[in-house]
Amino acid sequence: MNAPGIDIPDRRGRTGLERHGRDLTGNPRVRITDVEVLSCDWYVLRKTTFDYQHSDGHWSREQRENYDRGDGATILLYDTSRRTVLLTRQFRLPAYVNGHPDGMLLETAAGLLDGDSPEEAIRREAAEETGHTVGRAEHVFDSYMSPGSVTERLHFFAAPYGQATATTDGGGIAAEGEDITTVELPFDQALTMIRDGAILDAKTIMLLQWAALDGPFRPA
Template identity: 60%
Template sequence: MSSPNVRILKQHLLSDNWYVLKKIDFELQRRDGSWQPQTREVYDRGNGATIGLYNRARRTVILTRQFRIPAFVNEHHGYLIEAAAGLLDNASPEERIRLEAEEETGYRVRSVRKIFDAFMSPGSVTERVHFFVGEYQPEDRINDGGGLAEEGEDIEVLELPFAEALAMVDDGRIMDGKTIILLQYLKKLIPVSPLMILLTGADEQARACAASLLLAGHIPVPAIWPGQMSQAAAAHDADEYTRLLVKRCDAVLCTGATSPHTSRLVELAQQYDVAVYRDVSEIPATVTHHPDARPSASII
């Protein structure tokens, strides 16, 4: 990668023992146009991948606990609770995270989905981390996990209620950055607060779905344009109202027969990255809606 605003002057190899540590002399063009010489140490350990393993129906997540010497020497007991992760080592991100999930947790996940990349410590470390999520089922566990002893790994596998994992972030029991990011993302998949669910149709099925959503702790919103009641709105005004409605809601639930209006709602939902459900059973209840949402963690 090159940039007209950066001039690399010299690179000094400081260590090639575990990974590669270099001192880099460079010039950076400031916003006023002047060039400023700088020197930084850069640690290259390759790129990595991590995954948030979750079960939507059980409202649980799979995490690990292992000893980290850098945390230990920085006034911590060293045992960090983390999401499964590993360096790519010349594998593709998806291939690597499947292998790491199985190696560390014992789960062979059927489907994984990449959500984004992130530089975790860009002031000194080159690593780009590929973030994934994947839903696990109890039958997906094919071994005990625990990592590889020859690589110094002694990993404890934890199955935690999602609400408990979030509480552990709040009280400092979870301090690993990638894990905190994944848990925050999983709030979209395991709701902790009521969602506004846009319901298509106005038939008996839609009314039954609305009742089910209320019982699950969510807020059903009928997809009815006011002009349907007054018969006095122009078509483009109705479409603009529908756009605003879809953008404001958290998901769309399609009920009843498919219609042009339903198809338009789905199209807009996909355009605005709003979740689309085909059955009310696909929508998890809110975590806080359940009195048993925070039992103690279990080691599995």
């Protein structure tokens, strides 16, 4: 039987998806024994079976599902002269079905790398989503956002914006179903919105707090 993503290309042209992770040798307490592809409609959901040696020396057989959507990048756009930040607002179905009132989240611009370097990807995403063409972006840190189930590593950046960087209307890629608006906020208001729950997106909270502690709005 030919299975998409394994024996024959899936709709993104991929094969051999069941081999991912089988050759890892970095942790001698982990022995991967099987990788099963559960879904590869667009991203990839795998079930991995592995033997794990516990701290007391005994081994157990474990299974974990892990969702592979590729790595991504995000960026905080800031204006120190006016003490503002530029965020986006868009509909997020997972948040909507898990209790968010309308699914419309305030976020820093972000997207998947799609084969580009992290800085190339985030400059592309900033232009597509906000309409601002930023210069060199400052790499801030990296983070695994949900390491218990999602493989994605997110690269965090920051860059100034202003009238000179506004080159297009932004709004995202309509052909991909994106309908994004930009929201400019005073930085202090954005911090308050974290406290009162108006900003709930993790990457955005992390970048705003970085900006307050170590970034462009840190105390003198």
